[in-house]
Amino acid sequence: MRVLLGSGGIGTEERRSKFRDLISDHFRDSENVVFIPLATHDHEKRTVRLKESLGPIGTKFHGLNLDRGFDQILAADGVYVGGGNSFLLNRDLHKYGFIDALRDVVKRGAPYLGVSAGSNVACPTMMTTNDMPIVMPQSYEALGIVPFQINPHYYPGKITFFSEGDSNDHFGESRQQRISEYHQHESIPVLGLWEGSYVEWDGNRGRLIGRASAFFYDSEPLEFKDGAIFDGNLVLE
Secondary structure (H helix, E strand, O other): OOEEEEOOOOOOHHHHHHHHHHHHHHOOOOOOEEEEOOOOOOHHHHHHHHHHHHHHHHHHEEEOOHHHHHHHHHHOOEEEEOOOOHHHHHHHHHHOOOHHHHHHHHHOOOOEEEEOHHHHOOOOEOOOOOOOOOOOOOOOEOOOOOOOEEEEEEOOOOOEEEEOOEEEEOOOOOHHHHHHHHOOOOOOOEEEEEOOOEEEEOOOOEEEEOOEEEEOOOOOOEEEOOOOEEOOOOOEO
């Protein structure tokens, strides 16, 4: 398997350049990559923006056509599932019957790229999303092409906010607290993927590009540094 999962957070030119380089290498042997923009409302606009942002390699990417999406996915030699709202994305993946087709092409070796919501639905479930439930999916089950959960856009500690020029503490729950709530009910480990970071997964081992925090239901969290190698239980090698 060739899976690349990103958290997002590519707001600087340096990060955008890194993202383009990773995409170019990930899809180096692909010529027909289907782009799945179901996490957003305006599919056509999102597809146009993607192709423009990728420059010359954007010609490899073709937006999903819902009328022939099943056949389009099975014929693709690469898949890119974009970001947005995970509830919307997972609802429509189930609604249009794309879950099994996506699993099949990825297990056959087609490179899969997921960013933000696209990373979240690569997991066994979408239950570690940060998104509002703006729609009701028929199931929380997702693609399961990686055996662990991902919490995209992870950050440590609590946040501050600015009001009238002053920095103020926000006393709501941290991401770590939210993940611990998940682990009160589920045992699958969770990788908190920091902004601008990525995971490469080959079906047996993962490699971190950037930074992440690993959370477990029965042990203390671990910090993963750039280049960390780990198995499907987030055990470092």
